[in-house]
Structures are given as C-alpha cells and as structure tokens.
Amino acid sequence: MSSPEQTAVHGPARLGRRTKELTARLEPGDIAVIDHEDIDRVAAEALVERSPLAVLNAAASTSGRYPNAGPQILVDAGVILIDSLGPELFAVIREGARLTLHGGTVEVEGAGSLDGMLQDHRSIEHNLEVAREGLSRQLELFAENTMEYMLKERDLLLDGVGAPEIRTDIDDRPVLIVVRGYHYKEDLVTLRPFLRENRPVIIGVDGGADAVIEAGWRPDIIIGDMDSVSDTTLRCGAELIVHAYRDGRAPGMERLAQLGLDRRAIAFPAYGTSEDIAMLLADEKGASVIVAVGTHGTLEEFLDKGRAGMGSTFLTRLRIGSKLVDAKGVSRLYRQRISTQQLALLAVAGVLALAAALWATPGGQTLFQLLGARMDDMLSGFTALFAPRPGSS
Incomplete structure (x- = not known):
C-alpha cells in the first residue's frame, strides 16, 4: 500500500477556523482546512466521524505545551495530517478549491502551493515526548x-x-x-x-x-x-x-x-x-x-x-x-440483571398461575376435562402403533 509521501491525493477544501463548526459541513473525501493549535481528543473524534481525506492545519497540531491526543487519533484513522502551514493558509485557499497533496506540499489549483509538515506515527510520538517534558x-x-x-x-x-x-x-x-x-x-x-x-x-x-x-x-x-x-x-x-x-x-x-x-x-x-x-x-x-x-x-x-x-x-x-x-x-x-434461566422460571410460574385460575372456574374445569380426554385419545393412538397385531408371530 502506498504512503501519503509517495502518492498524490486530491479533494475539495472545506474551511473552518473553528473545528466544531467545520465538522457540520464536512463530507467524506473532503479536505478539512483548520487553524487549531493542540488538536484535542473531542475535535479529532468529530473530524474522524466525518471521514475527511486529510486535515490541513495552519497551526501546530501539538505545540509542546502538553501531550494532546488529537493528532494520534487522526493518523490512526488513516486521515492525512499536514501541520504548520502558517496563517497564509486561509488567504491562499478558498472554500471548495481543488487541492492536491503530495507529502507535506499542498498545491492549490490556480493559486500556487504551500509547504507544511506531514505528520506520521513517528513524528507524533516525538512531539508527544517533548510535550510530556512541559507537563x-x-x-x-x-x-x-x-x-x-x-x-x-x-x-x-x-x-x-x-x-x-x-x-x-x-x-x-x-x-x-x-x-x-x-x-x-x-x-x-x-x-x-x-x-x-x-x-x-x-x-x-x-x-x-x-x-x-x-x-x-x-x-x-x-x-x-x-x-x-x-x-x-x-x-x-x-x-x-x-x-x-x-x-x-x-x-x-x-x-x-x-x-x-x-x-x-x-x-x-x-x-x-x-x-x-x-x-x-x-x-x-x-x-x-x-x-x-x-x-x-x-x-x-x-x-x-x-x-x-x-x-x-x-x-x-x-x-x-x-x-x-x-x-x-x-x-x-442498569445492566440486565435477569438471566435466561430466571426468565424461563418466571414464564413457567405464570403458566401455572393461569392454570390455577382457570381450574377455579366451572368453565375452566370443563376445558381441562376436554383437554384430558383429548390427551387420552392421542396417547391411546400412539400406543396402538406399537401394540402387536393379531396373527403376528
């Protein structure tokens, strides 16, 4: 499988300086353009949920102030993350512009290109290690x-x-x-x-x-x-x-x-x-x-x-x-507290209670007598199948 460094990818730009507002407009395959220093877990999970092709960040996704979880979540989800593209990112790119990404380079159709830092698991781990020192x-x-x-x-x-x-x-x-x-x-x-x-x-x-x-x-x-x-x-x-x-x-x-x-x-x-x-x-x-x-x-x-x-x-x-x-x-x-065995016993108890209620009424007694006679007929027919026939040895 080719890596982002080897293969150019293309997609439309969706701009939003506030990540939580941008996520409402993102569609799968879009390229999110943000200005979010220290991407936190909530913002990253919201972005991943929208399945963007890539995230372009004008700021540093990890500034070194503390070990934030966002960049790791994005990269683990297969989202391309390019950092530190600078404040000119929003001046060069317009909403809906076609972008081509190759490594850390962002080519804007008809408006030149910008260079940033492509993040991967190794660079993110290094950034987090530095950030832990300032915790x-x-x-x-x-x-x-x-x-x-x-x-x-x-x-x-x-x-x-x-x-x-x-x-x-x-x-x-x-x-x-x-x-x-x-x-x-x-x-x-x-x-x-x-x-x-x-x-x-x-x-x-x-x-x-x-x-x-x-x-x-x-x-x-x-x-x-x-x-x-x-x-x-x-x-x-x-x-x-x-x-x-x-x-x-x-x-x-x-x-x-x-x-x-x-x-x-x-x-x-x-x-x-x-x-x-x-x-x-x-x-x-x-x-x-x-x-x-x-x-x-x-x-x-x-x-x-x-x-x-x-x-x-x-x-x-x-x-x-x-x-x-x-x-x-x-x-x-509030997890399920009743086991299957307990439910079966409850069902049996319910049937027995219903039978007792029916037996207490004249109609119920007649019903049970009819059912008993029917069961005797069925049992007699069943045993007759195995009874020896006349003339058999």
Whole structure:
C-alpha cells in the first residue's frame, strides 16, 4: 500500500477556523482546512466521524505545551495530517478549491502551493515526548487558573448567587447533562434503561442538544453560547439559557434573535464553561442526582481540552460532590440483571398461575376435562402403533 509521501491525493477544501463548526459541513473525501493549535481528543473524534481525506492545519497540531491526543487519533484513522502551514493558509485557499497533496506540499489549483509538515506515527510520538517534558508547567497553570476562578465565582460556587430563575421544574428530580464530548454517543445508548425508568430532566449543552435529538429524546433545557446547535434543535421547544460574559454580553442571544427565539431565552452571566454552569444550575435548582454524558472527568481530559477555563470544571465537581455521577457508572447499575434461566422460571410460574385460575372456574374445569380426554385419545393412538397385531408371530 502506498504512503501519503509517495502518492498524490486530491479533494475539495472545506474551511473552518473553528473545528466544531467545520465538522457540520464536512463530507467524506473532503479536505478539512483548520487553524487549531493542540488538536484535542473531542475535535479529532468529530473530524474522524466525518471521514475527511486529510486535515490541513495552519497551526501546530501539538505545540509542546502538553501531550494532546488529537493528532494520534487522526493518523490512526488513516486521515492525512499536514501541520504548520502558517496563517497564509486561509488567504491562499478558498472554500471548495481543488487541492492536491503530495507529502507535506499542498498545491492549490490556480493559486500556487504551500509547504507544511506531514505528520506520521513517528513524528507524533516525538512531539508527544517533548510535550510530556512541559507537563509540570501545565499543572502549575491549571492550579493557578483554578484559584483565579474560585476567587471570581465564589458567590456562585458557594451560595448559588447569580443562577437565573427557570421555568423547568428540577427540584428533587434526576438530571441528565449531555455534552458533545468523550464517548457521548456510546454513553447515551447505554443510558436508555435509565432514561426510560427515571424520565430525568435533560439538559443539552450546545451541540449536546443535537446529540439528544439524534438519540431519540428531546432536551428540556439547552444551555450554552448557542454557536454549535442546529436551528432545528433550537426550535424543539426546550427552554433556552444563553451563557453570557460577566459584563452582560451574550453573543448567543443575537443568533436566537435572528431565529425569533430570544423573547423567552434567559441569559446566565458566568465565568467558566457552559457544562460547568449547567451543572451548577441543576444543583442549585434541587436536582436529586446529576448524570453527566461526554463531560470532563479526569486530569488527562482537563489538560487535553487545552484551555485555562478547565480549572472551573474541576471546582464545579468539587462543589457538586457525590450528586454528580458519570454516565458509565449509571450504565453499569442498569445492566440486565435477569438471566435466561430466571426468565424461563418466571414464564413457567405464570403458566401455572393461569392454570390455577382457570381450574377455579366451572368453565375452566370443563376445558381441562376436554383437554384430558383429548390427551387420552392421542396417547391411546400412539400406543396402538406399537401394540402387536393379531396373527403376528
């Protein structure tokens, strides 16, 4: 099999500086053109799901700040990854332009060529090794950001001050919060028994609301900056809460105004991420338990997101405490508990109970007598087949 270094490949360009917006437009065989330093796991998995031929990155897919998982996921999936093409990438390439890739060279039809760095397993492993050396500095920054967030949002974290009044009744009900993140599709499938039995309040965080719809459910609340939710989902009837800046600016409200949905929407000014304020809101409004799908739960995931705001996610989990449960833990509790043998015994018990009920009625007794006579006739006919015939020796 020929390698990307030996064989030229061709495809149309699809441009998007924000990876999560680009993935909605990608088709199999397209070439994704992005500007994403330190591609994280979630972005890489979203790209792989769309089956692009290649990913061209204006920035470094691994800058060396921390060992991010995205580049390895892309290359493992057979996606060509060319790095560090520079800011001129978006000036040279236009949407839909035909591109030819040969090694680390990108030839743009009618507009010259650009040279970048073709990534493979060896180069990615080297980049990750270098990045691991700087991991201690990232841990220091994470701690600093955590302290900064705690000082800024102590009223919200400690007393719930600033949480808006909402129409959806959450008090003493389970809440499911869905983020389009780590293994969210698999988790939603395994949670079907929990959803059927408990009917929780469902909160979709930005694109997580689309994931809820795709899984066959409807969100009760959509919360976030509204930049990665489809128009159809925004119109599904869910209560809309826009994550706003602390100074009151709410860019997401502008999009809702264009759709005519801003009149009943609520702004929630807060630092941190949208998934954080979704959890804080559910907790403040009295949720009995909060089940998280696709959210960040480990140190690796916090760092893999690669932004300072992840310190708020850490503190949010400390604030909610034992009320927060990861989706995978809930799915283990709702696995099939009844064996096939137990189901068979249950069926037999049901038949015996039905027979006893019939025997207690005159009609049932007549039915059993007729069945008994029929069984005697069948048994007599069967034994007659083996009885010796007259005259046989």
